[in-house]
Amino acid sequence: MIYLKALVLFLLTVNVCMADELLDQINARLTKATITRGAFEQTKQLKVLRKPLISNGTFIYHKSRGIAWKTLSPVPSLLLISDTRLWTEHGEQPVPAAFGKVFQAMLGADLSQLSTAFDINGTVRKIAWQVSLVPKDEMMKKVISRMQLSGDHELRELEIFESNGNSSILHFQNIIHPERLTAGEEADFAHLSP
Amino acid sequence: MRIYRPRIAAFVWLLGLLALGIAGSRVLTADWLETGFLALLPATEQQPEIAQAVRRHNELINGKIICLTGAGSAPQAIAYAGQLKERFKQSGLFKDIRLQVDQQDFAKRYQQLFAYRYQLLDAQTRGMLLAQPEALIGRNLEMLYSPLGQLEAANLERDPLLLFSRYFTAQNPGRFTLEQGVVLVQDGGRFWALLIADMADNKLHLDNLDVLRELMNGAQGRIEAAGGELLATGMPLFTAEGSHSAQREIAIVSIGSTLGILLLLLTFRSARPLLLSCLGIAASTFAALVVSIMVFGKIHILTLVFGASLIGVGIDYALHYFCSSFSSENWTPAKGLQYILLGITLDLGTSLVSYASLGVAPFPLLQEIAFFSVIGLISAWATVVLLFPLLLTGFKPAHKPAMLRLTNYWQQHWPAWLLRNWIWIAPVVIVAVAGGLWQLTPRDDVRLLQSASTERLAADQKIRQLLPVRADSQFFLVSGKDPQDWHRNEQALLARLETLKQQGAMETYDGLSRYWPDPDTQRDNYHLLKRTFYEAGLLRRYMAELGFDEQAIAAEQQRFKAAENSRISLAEWLDSADEARKMHWLGCDANRCVSTVSLTGIKNLAALSQLNDLQGVRWVDQATQLSSLFERYRTSASTLLIAAYGIVMIGLGLKFGWRNALMIISVPVFATAVSLSMLGWFDQLFSLFNLFALLLVLGIGVDYGIFFFLAEDERSSTSLAVTLSAITTLLSFGLLAVSSTAIVHAFGFTVAAGILTALLLAPLVGKQTR
Numbered sequence: 001m002i003y004l005k006a007l008v009l010f011l012l013t014v015n016v017c018m019a020d021e022l023l024d025q026i027n028a029r030l031t032k033a034t035i036t037r038g039a040f041e042q043t044k045q046l047k048v049l050r051k052p053l054i055s056n057g058t059f060i061y062h063k064s065r066g067i068a069w070k071t072l073s074p075v076p077s078l079l080l081i082s083d084t085r086l087w088t089e090h091g092e093q094p095v096p097a098a099f100g101k102v103f104q105a106m107l108g109a110d111l112s113q114l115s116t117a118f119d120i121n122g123t124v125r126k127i128a129w130q131v132s133l134v135p136k137d138e139m140m141k142k143v144i145s146r147m148q149l150s151g152d153h154e155l156r157e158l159e160i161f162e163s164n165g166n167s168s169i170l171h172f173q174n175i176i177h178p179e180r181l182t183a184g185e186e187a188d189f190a191h192l193s194p
Numbered sequence: 195m196r197i198y199r200p201r202i203a204a205f206v207w208l209l210g211l212l213a214l215g216i217a218g219s220r221v222l223t224a225d226w227l228e229t230g231f232l233a234l235l236p237a238t239e240q241q242p243e244i245a246q247a248v249r250r251h252n253e254l255i256n257g258k259i260i261c262l263t264g265a266g267s268a269p270q271a272i273a274y275a276g277q278l279k280e281r282f283k284q285s286g287l288f289k290d291i292r293l294q295v296d297q298q299d300f301a302k303r304y305q306q307l308f309a310y311r312y313q314l315l316d317a318q319t320r321g322m323l324l325a326q327p328e329a330l331i332g333r334n335l336e337m338l339y340s341p342l343g344q345l346e347a348a349n350l351e352r353d354p355l356l357l358f359s360r361y362f363t364a365q366n367p368g369r370f371t372l373e374q375g376v377v378l379v380q381d382g383g384r385f386w387a388l389l390i391a392d393m394a395d396n397k398l399h400l401d402n403l404d405v406l407r408e409l410m411n412g413a414q415g416r417i418e419a420a421g422g423e424l425l426a427t428g429m430p431l432f433t434a435e436g437s438h439s440a441q442r443e444i445a446i447v448s449i450g451s452t453l454g455i456l457l458l459l460l461t462f463r464s465a466r467p468l469l470l471s472c473l474g475i476a477a478s479t480f481a482a483l484v485v486s487i488m489v490f491g492k493i494h495i496l497t498l499v500f501g502a503s504l505i506g507v508g509i510d511y512a513l514h515y516f517c518s519s520f521s522s523e524n525w526t527p528a529k530g531l532q533y534i535l536l537g538i539t540l541d542l543g544t545s546l547v548s549y550a551s552l553g554v555a556p557f558p559l560l561q562e563i564a565f566f567s568v569i570g571l572i573s574a575w576a577t578v579v580l581l582f583p584l585l586l587t588g589f590k591p592a593h594k595p596a597m598l599r600l601t602n603y604w605q606q607h608w609p610a611w612l613l614r615n616w617i618w619i620a621p622v623v624i625v626a627v628a629g630g631l632w633q634l635t636p637r638d639d640v641r642l643l644q645s646a647s648t649e650r651l652a653a654d655q656k657i658r659q660l661l662p663v664r665a666d667s668q669f670f671l672v673s674g675k676d677p678q679d680w681h682r683n684e685q686a687l688l689a690r691l692e693t694l695k696q697q698g699a700m701e702t703y704d705g706l707s708r709y710w711p712d713p714d715t716q717r718d719n720y721h722l723l724k725r726t727f728y729e730a731g732l733l734r735r736y737m738a739e740l741g742f743d744e745q746a747i748a749a750e751q752q753r754f755k756a757a758e759n760s761r762i763s764l765a766e767w768l769d770s771a772d773e774a775r776k777m778h779w780l781g782c783d784a785n786r787c788v789s790t791v792s793l794t795g796i797k798n799l800a801a802l803s804q805l806n807d808l809q810g811v812r813w814v815d816q817a818t819q820l821s822s823l824f825e826r827y828r829t830s831a832s833t834l835l836i837a838a839y840g841i842v843m844i845g846l847g848l849k850f851g852w853r854n855a856l857m858i859i860s861v862p863v864f865a866t867a868v869s870l871s872m873l874g875w876f877d878q879l880f881s882l883f884n885l886f887a888l889l890l891v892l893g894i895g896v897d898y899g900i901f902f903f904l905a906e907d908e909r910s911s912t913s914l915a916v917t918l919s920a921i922t923t924l925l926s927f928g929l930l931a932v933s934s935t936a937i938v939h940a941f942g943f944t945v946a947a948g949i950l951t952a953l954l955l956a957p958l959v960g961k962q963t964r
Contacts, residue, residue, distance in 0.1 A: 042341060048351040049741035055339040075335040079342070086342070090318075090333065103341070116269060139297060139375055143348070164348055170341065 023111045025124045026131060030111075031153045033177035036061040038154075044168040059172075062181060065189045067104060080192050087191045106155060118147075127152045198528060200584035207580035211477065218484040226487045228494045234559050234823060244812055247671050247780050247788045254777045255666050257289075257393035259428035262379070262386040262657055263417060272376050274422045275387035278413055282391055285409050287402060289394035292773075293387070294375035304362065306770040308349075310762040311357045312723055312754060313716035316364035317708070319357065320719065327726040330355065331736050338740075354737050354750055355727065365709055379660045386425075386660060390773075393430050403434040410434075427654040429666070432646050436935070443933045450925035457921060461595045461914070467516040470585060474512050474577045478505055482570035486562065493562055500886045501566030503927060503941070507545055507893040508574025510919045511538045514901060515578055517915035519591055520598055521908040527586040531579065537904050542575045544845060544900075545893040548838035552889070555830040563886070598914045605913035605957040612958065630871020636880045638825040662702055664792035667816035668799075671780075672705070673788045674810050677764055680787040681712040683810035687791060690805055699802060701795025706778050710767045720758060728754050824882050831885040835892070839863065842896060850903065858903055861955045862895025862948075869948035879940040887927075887941045891948030894923065898956035905960060913957060920953040 037060045044053040057071040066082035080087040081103055105114050114120065114133060117140075122131030130150040135141045141163070148159040158170040181189070263274035279293045307314060315323070322329045334356050337346050346359045353359065371378045377388040395402050410426060417424045458468050479502055486493050486501075514537060518530040546568055553564030612619065646654075657663060672687055674680030684707040691703040711719060727733040728751065737747045768779055780788040796802065799815065806813040839859065846855035866888050873880050898916045905912040928949065930942025 042339070044339070044343075044347075046338075046347060046350060046741075048746060050743055051741040053339055053741075069341060071336075071339055075332060075339060077336040077340070079340055081342075088336075088340075137374055139372065142297075162348075166347060168341070 020112070020115055022120060022122055022124065022131065023115055026111055026122075026129045029124075029127065029129060029153055030151070030155075031177065034063045035178050035181065036154075036175060037178055038175035039173045041171045041173070042168060045166060047165045060181070060185050061104070062185075062189065066192055068185060068188045070188075078188060080188060082192050085192055106149060106158060198531075198583070200527070200587070203580040204584040207577065210576070211481075214481050214484050217488060218480065221484060221487045226492050227498070228492045234494065234496075234557070234820075234827075243673070243786065243788075244671060244814075247673075247790075248814060248816070250780045251669070251671075251790055256398065256429050257395070259391045259393070259426060259430055260657060260661070260663060261389040261391070262425040262660060263389065264384050264386045264423035264425065265421070266383065266385070268373050268378055268385045268387075270422065271378065271385040271387040272374055274417050274420070274424070275376060275389045278389055278417070278424070281409060281413050282389075285405060287393055287395075287406055287409070288391045290392040292390045295372060295377070297375065303770045303772070306766070307362070307762070308353075308358050309757075310716075310760060311353055311361065312720050312757050313760065313762060314361050314709075314711065315357065315719045315722075316361045318364065319360050320722065323722050323726050327730075327732060331732075334736075335740075351746065352753070354740070354742065354746075355723075355733070357723075381660055384423075388661070398430055398433050400437055403430065403437050406430055407434045407438055425653040425657050427650070427657050427663075431650060435646050435650055439934050443930065443935075443938065446932055447926060447929050450929040454922040454925040457597075457918065461597045461918065462516060462591055463593060463595070464589070464591065466586070466589055467512070470516075470582060471509055471512045473581075474574055475505070475509060477577050478508050478570045478574035481573035482566045485569045486566045489565060490562055493566065494559055496559055497562040497566055500883070500941075501563045501570065503886065504549060504563070504567035504890055504893070505570035505574060506890060506923065506927065507541075507897060508571055509922065510541070510894065510897050510915070511575055511578040512582070513919050513922075514538060514912075514915045515582055515586070517911045517918065518908070519589065519911075520594070520914065521911040525590060527583040527589065530586070531583050533908070535579070537901050538575060538578065540846075540849065540900050541893075541897045542571060544842045544896045545571055547841045547845060548835075548889060548892050548896075551834045551838040551841065552831065554837075555827075555834060557827055557830060559827065560831060560834070595914075597917070598910060601913040601917045602910035604917075605909055608954075609957045626875075627867050627871040630874035631867070633874035633877070634870055634880055635874075636825070636828060638821050638828060638881050658794075662794040664704070664794055665796055667814075668796060668802075669793060669814055670705075670791040670805070671788060671812040671814055672791055672810055673786045673812070675786055677782065677787050678712055678714075680789065680810070681707050681710075681715075683808070684789060684791065687805060687808055687811050690808065691791070691793075694798070694801055694805075697798075697801075699796075699798035700793045701797075703791060703793050704775075704778070705791035706764075706768075706771075706775065706789055709771075709775070710762070710764055712764075713761045716761050723754070828882040828885060831882060835885055835888055838889070838892060842892070846896075846900075854903060857959055858896065858899035861899040861952050861959060862892045864955055865891050865895045865948040865951040868951040869944050872947040873940075873944065876943075878943055879936045881937065881940065883937040883941050884944045887944035888948065890927070890945055891952065894919070894949060895952040895956075898952050899959050902956050902959040909957075909960075916953065916956055920949050923949050 037058070039056065039058050041056040042054070044055075046053065055071050055075075056073055057069070059070065060068045066080060066085075069079040069081065071077045071079075078089060085092065105111060111131070117137060118133035118135055120131060120133055122129065124130075128150070129152070130148070133147040133149070135144055143163060144160060145163045146161045148157075148161075149155060150157045154172065154175045156172055158172075160168045160170075261275070261278060263271050263278060265271040265274055275293055279291055282288050282291050319330065322333070337343050337356060338350070346356055349359065350356070371380070379386045379388065393402070393406070410431065414424045414426075455468055458471070459465065462468075482501060482505060483493075483498070486497070511534075514534045515530055518533050519525045521533070522529075549567045549571065550564050553561045555561070670687060672680060672684040674683045684705050688703070688705055688708060691700075694700065695703060727736075733750070734747055737750065742750075764779075768776055778790050778792065780790065782788075793802070799818070803813045803815065805811055839862075843855055843859050846858055849855075850858070869888065869891060870880075872878070873884065897919075901912050901916060902909070924946055928942055928946035930938050931946050933939040933942060
């Protein structure tokens with residue numbers, strides 16, 4: 001009997017629903033802000049390597065300017081992404097298949113635009129949520145088989161499963177929403193302005 | 195004694211035509227029309243191998259159309275592009291339509307080149323290996339640790355140094371995104387999807403161009419109605435617009451000609467003069483065409499256009515003949531011929547002299563036009579003299595046409611009025627003419643030949659802003675006696691271009707040798723890797739630190755060793771290259787290999803043209819070269835026009851005495867002056883093409899002068915002939931002034947102003963002698 005009760009409770013609190021509705025519910029839980037700043041730890045598991053590649057650093061997201069991804073260890077580097085441009089210290093590069101936009105949507109807590117590019121599945125609890133994305137685009141599917149996002153009022157974890165068996169997990173910590181960019185961050189984003 | 199027998203003469207004419215017909219059936223079936231501009235260069239400046247290379251380059255780009263469909267969102271832009279692709283496909287006009295990047299093709303290309311990763315290093319990697327191999331490790335780690343490094347890491351097992359992903363990325367620079375396999379460009383809030391199509395017919399035939407124009411207009415209408423945008427550019431579109439406006443102008447000229455025909459019919463109340471005029475023009479043009487091709491092998495399209503115009507003087511011979519029939523009660527074809535023979539022969543002589551003088555210049559076009567019009571005029575004269583007497587047998591208009599009374603009244607009263615009022619007219623006219631001449635400025639820019647609409651030019655401009663579209667008419671040709679020599683020459687050029695690029699002379703440059711190292715360089719690349727990584731232990735350290743196991747390291751060493759002697763040939767490389775790269779290669783023949791190096795966003799033409807001095811390098815700037823060629827043609831033709839006046843003056847002076855000669859020649863001289871001053875006042879284009887018009891003015895002006903001079907008591911029929919001639923000329927060539935193509939307009943305007951002036955002046959000739 002207790003099991004049945006638990007099951008009913010579970011069904012009441014957990015909504016398993018599809019695409020837009022699901023995203024709307026997640027969006028409602030996420031904090032809306034122009035700027036998001038935080039730290040990340042990334043663990044990449046490459047099939048051919050015996051040990052994972054672990055890196056950490058900070059990121060800053062600005063709603064209209066893009067993302068600055070700053071790896072601090074083991075190799076310091078800076079990566080700037082907007083929805084059409086990708087900048088590294090070694091020059092501009094083409095943005096890999098719709099990736100800039102996806103990355104930005106995820107960090108920017110605006111998941112609604114993801115439904116055009118992905119088949120979406122997930123669960124939403126009272127606060128926490130979890131969603132899995134499968135690319136619709138054939139070309140992207142060849143690289144990424146699935147992505148999994150989870151969080152509460154912020155995005156906390158992102159897992160990327162590649163078609164070739166490699167995978168990465170990103171953990172986000174110390175997330176805050178400052179009022180404005182620092183001078184250093186402004187200077188970084190200046191690289192993306194034409 | 196009858197020395198002139200119309201039947202025999204006509205028979206001679208017929209024999210001549212027959213001979214031309216036989217010759218024509220032979221030469222006209224071969225490829226006789228030349229359209230390239232390099233053929234216009236003086237023989238000493240023509241370099242056939244360059245002309246050939248440029249022609250091949252033009253063939254490659256000629257059929258290409260670039261389209262961008264724009265919308266507020268990426269999927270919408272792609273949807274428009276998809277619709278456009280469907281319409282293109284249904285039209286059957288295209289041999290190739292590219293919207294989605296072909297993934298299989300892409301994968302095949304990747305596979306094919308991957309085997310040569312140790313030989314194909316991009317410039318940056320090579321630079322790092324030479325300067326500081328450790329830097330490469332740092333760069334690799336950065337890439338592998340990046341959150342976006344999926345693609346790069348995909349082949350890590352077989353390419354631990356990421357050499358190939360680096361090479362492959364360097365081949366496709368730029369900031370384009372791919373979505374659903376479609377290339378997308380973003381500009382502000384707008385997304386543009388790229389579609390490139392190649393027309394099956396790269397010779398751009400007229401009917402295909404009409405279909406294309408309709409297709410593009412329809413597509414544009416639909417996309418715009420749906421709220422999207424369509425930008426398109428490419429040679430076929432420009433040509434289609436040009437040919438469309440040409441067709442509209444031909445329609446206007448034919449309306450003019452129809453009016454001229456009506457006038458002839460009304461005046462003579464008989465179809466015979468009309469049919470004979472047409473026969474005369476057709477026969478003389480045909481003769482000129484056939485004989486010119488026999489002499490020159492091929493003739494240029496400009497020769498055809500302007501040569502045929504100059505032959506227009508020939509219709510006057512016929513008109514004089516017909517009009518003489520009004521001069522006396524007992525007119526017969528024989529008497530008529532007798533009366534006009536001296537006039538038209540003199541006229542032929544002066545026109546021949548003036549046209550032939552064009553041929554003195556070392557410019558092929560002027561020589562061709564001179565020859566063409568000389569043959570044409572002789573044929574026109576021969577047709578009138580040999581054939582018309584027979585065909586005019588029994589021709590005798592019984593009426594006095596209203597036109598005749600009108601022109602007779604005019605030729606009597608107009609000169610008298612002029613002579614009464616010359617005291618104030620002369621100064622006014624002189625000041626007006628001088629003022630106009632003062633403002634006359636030559637313009638030789640070849641872009642004026644183009645008749646593209648402002649919308650088309652704006653779309654072209656916008657596309658070039660969004661995409662690095664290569665400049666079609668400005669590029670380098672690089673040649674060498676074999677692939678090795680070619681490679682060396684192109685590398686030297688690319689090194690100089692890199693410096694110029696940094697100085698801002700252009701935005702980008704592209705050439706094959708950037709991506710295909712020659713066998714020597716491939717060997718060097720391999721050995722560079724061997725020295726820095728594979729033999730130095732650096733590879734082992736790098737791989738071990740990353741986390742590869744011993745087995746993987748040994749396998750990589752093994753793969754490297756096995757690849758020592760592999761080399762990729764240019765042919766194989768080209769086979770895997772994309773369309774844009776392939777277009778750079780113009781091929782090898784027995785004694786040379788040629789490629790093009792393309793540029794985008796050119797800012798400093800002068801600096802680029804200086805690279806012409808490099809070994810095996812030729813700077814091609816079709817627009818500027820053609821403009822300067824036209825300038826030289828114009829100067830040369832101007833001198834020759836003046837010389838022609840001199841020779842005509844001498845001829846007339848010897849025949850009629852200097853005073854009379856001066857009177858006759860003042861008609862075309864004054865007509866020319868007025869025409870030029872009108873060009874000045876109305877700020878019209880003044881270039882080579884106006885000079886052809888002025889030559890026509892000289893020919894026709896002298897004709898009017900001579901006939902009025904010789905008219906004596908038949909001034910009324912002469913005035914009719916001159917007026918009819920002027921009106922038909924104005925209705926045909928004069929109407930070209932409405933053309934939207936600048937040079938055609940200029941030609942028409944010059945003829946119109948000159949012929950009107952000549953018509954107004956001619957009755958003054960011979961007036962005082964009465």
